[in-house]
Amino acid sequence: MTELALAVRSGDRRALARAISLVESQSEDAHRLLADLWQYTAASLVVGLTGAPGVGKSTLVDGLARAYAKAGRRVGVLAIDPSSPFSGGALLGDRIRMDDPDPRVFIRSLATRGHLGGVNRALGGAIALMAAAGHDLVLVETVGAGQSEVEIMSHADLTVVVLMPGLGDDIQANKAGILEIGDLFVVNKADLPGADLTVREIRSMLSLVDKERALVPITKTIATQGEGIDALLAAIDAFGRNPEERMLQHSRRLQQADRRLGEALAELVVAKIKSSAGPGHWEAAVEQIAARRLDPEGAARELLRPTIEEA
């Protein structure tokens, strides 16, 4: 194990921060680091937290992290800003969210540079590092709605969907997808008018999906006042206690593993082909595709032939 890996394992916060940066920049060292630390990542519970902008996710995450830390447990928070693919995450990175940073809480923003595949790899790596560093809980918060929920879900053991009373029609319309990914629902800002109506609406929409979804817990919180946080925490802790939920968690980890194996393979092969096909070969294929003289599939077959076809 490298010195950095050992330092991460020992709970050294600076080492963890440096390690996450390595993963973010997808450096060669990151691979080694993750290979060393992967075996220590099983125990953490990874909770994804998602919802539309403005529902109060960050305050809720802060509240949850504080409450966990108060109970003597260690929490890692990963905030993702998918809205800014380029200048990505800088705003959040500079934001100081806790007045009195607890040593048991580690907060980090993840810049989402480049295309989603890259983000996704970095996210998986950062979660693994936080887990290996001994955080009992890793909270992953995304800003915004949309496709990012699916991405969170692909890494989380458990997904919390945050809503608020009186959302507009457009956001309600977006619920169709959200309904199917939430293991827990939270109606935050529950002091606003219509909170109970929103709870009933979610409940009835869930019942429309299927019988199992009808039983999904819905909690109310007022994160700014710390209300409902303990109940939410209890709901998170309770998840995975019954056999069906444990099966679900196991099958999710298998799915995640399947996907990560596919991604790792693809990356290795593309690197291999780029280096072995000879200088300019890859670029020539790209030019042919861009000029519409060769289709991507056909070009890929041609590039692969010398390396893999005989096998």
Add this chain to the structure above:
Amino acid sequence: MTELALAVRSGDRRALARAISLVESQSEDAHRLLADLWQYTAASLVVGLTGAPGVGKSTLVDGLARAYAKAGRRVGVLAIDPSSPFSGGALLGDRIRMDDPDPRVFIRSLATRGHLGGVNRALGGAIALMAAAGHDLVLVETVGAGQSEVEIMSHADLTVVVLMPGLGDDIQANKAGILEIGDLFVVNKADLPGADLTVREIRSMLSLVDKERALVPITKTIATQGEGIDALLAAIDAFGRNPEERMLQHSRRLQQADRRLGEALAELVVAKIKSSAGPGHWEAAVEQIAARRLDPEGAARELLRPTIEEA
């Protein structure tokens, strides 16, 4: 060329619809079809249109499509619903948006089932099919904000960002990413108070990015009344006229080709490994990763060794 490919080329609308379904379901036939038709996809201009829910993107897209058709040109519209990864797209698919469907306009929703990689492949394929079917313009509309913009951009020659007056702070905060992907900005619902203020805000935010972005066109529209559509159309047509924009378009098509080649390669290799590693090999590796006994990278190297290492 297959019969279906010939029918798509000839402009047969039913054939095109069937071909897109094939691409969506990622059937084997889809590969063949795209390989046959890829050579006919160069001439279309692919325009991505994005913005937060509620800004009136669909009405704007309808207006643009009508205006194009009136000028005797053929337009394909692809609507994507990233908010619903599972029940995906059904709502949009059933929506009838034009009272008098023009034979020169072809509208299709793309279900965004499964993870984003799949969506992305289907999107690329559907755009190529619409282009090969002879549509001069392919408009790609996403519902919602977030990471999906980057996905659109990765397929578009030109990206239009739609905003409206008086957006809330949360959406304003999301602008950071949007600012860097728009080639054209539209302030729709320009009859609402604050339209000119919004234009000025966008302009000043763009100037903060860099000198080139400061010159990006911003148009005002009232899509429901058809106002400003012709000016927007002219701005879209004008794009790519000057040498810098032509260079930009060329480099984008190269980037797209590079990415598609990588994806096609990855897909081929994963399929190859799955079939050649022997029954149960892949699943065993996945189990090891999920149990944290083997890291994804290490498992990938082991699976690859017999097929590719010697090359």
